Amino acid sequence: MRRALAGPTVGALLLALAAGSARAEVIEIKAEKLVFAPAQVSAHVGDTIVWVNADFVAHTATARNGAWDCKLHPNMIGKITVAE
Amino acid sequence: MMFIRVAGMAGALAALFVAGSASAQGAKPTDPQIAHIAYTAGQIDIEAAEQALKKSKNKEVVAFAKDMVRDHKAVNEKALSLVKKLKVTPEDNDISKSLSQQAAQKRAELAKLNGDAFDKAYVANEVAYHKTVNGALENTLIPSATNPELKDLLSTGLKIFQGHEQHAEQVAADLK
Numbered sequence: 081m082r083r084a085l086a087g088p089t090v091g092a093l094l095l096a097l098a099a100g101s102a103r104a105e106v107i108e109i110k111a112e113k114l115v116f117a118p119a120q121v122s123a124h125v126g127d128t129i130v131w132v133n134a135d136f137v138a139h140t141a142t143a144r145n146g147a148w149d150c151k152l153h154p155n156m157i158g159k160i161t162v163a164e
Numbered sequence: 165m166m167f168i169r170v171a172g173m174a175g176a177l178a179a180l181f182v183a184g185s186a187s188a189q190g191a192k193p194t195d196p197q198i199a200h201i202a203y204t205a206g207q208i209d210i211e212a213a214e215q216a217l218k219k220s221k222n223k224e225v226v227a228f229a230k231d232m233v234r235d236h237k238a239v240n241e242k243a244l245s246l247v248k249k250l251k252v253t254p255e256d257n258d259i260s261k262s263l264s265q266q267a268a269q270k271r272a273e274l275a276k277l278n279g280d281a282f283d284k285a286y287v288a289n290e291v292a293y294h295k296t297v298n299g300a301l302e303n304t305l306i307p308s309a310t311n312p313e314l315k316d317l318l319s320t321g322l323k324i325f326q327g328h329e330q331h332a333e334q335v336a337a338d339l340k
Binding site for chain 1: 330331
């Protein structure tokens with residue numbers, strides 16, 4: 081099944097790219113049973129956010145009003161707070 | 165009693181809701197009936213979306229209809245493999261029959277509309293239909309299901325369809 085969100089392979093690629101910066105962290109957000117977990121994320125500039133879809137339907141992470149939601153299921157919401 | 169107020173296809177599920185209230189007297193739908201109702205409800209929304217894909221030229225409406233086809237097919241495939249695994253044969257029943265009948269009526273009604281009028285009527289019906297099905301899932305089908313895997317799939321389905329309801333509301337607001 082086609083999935084809109086990054087799977088494990090894409091996740092690994094982003095990890096390799098992120099390894100360039102010493103401080104950079106990779107933060108994984110799982111979409112499972114129509115819930116983003118964690119839904120509240122604190123990140124630093126340079127960090128990489130990876131969304132992994134564990135559901136059997138496609139999801140998106142679409143920016144909306146300073147947060148994100150799934151365009152297809154707007155009951156799925158989350159927010160990233162970025163610190164310098 | 166919210167179901168009574170929702171027009172059109174809601175009638176059959178209003179009947180289901182009444183059947184649900186009668187459950188104290190033991191009139192709960194069985195797992196094979198629940199599986200049949202849930203599958204039929206999904207199939208109806210796929211057919212509604214296919215009609216929209218033929219008739220609509222609105223980008224947002226077409227995208228929404230494609231989302232409905234993809235998600236409801238995915239849920240129904242899951243449901244089919246689950247009933248196979250559980251060796252449950254979905255059982256046709258009055259609720260399923262009445263749902264299909266009213267869906268056919270709605271399709272005929274929508275077939276007469278074109279352009280903006282069709283788009284608005286299709287999306288308004290999507291809001292009402294998901295609201296009704298979600299209410300039936302929440303209040304009757306999920307509580308009545310006895311098999312835990314069936315209950316689990318219905319619960320995931322409910323969250324997916326609650327997402328559709330909100331998505332349909334957004335599309336409806338954009339069409340105004």
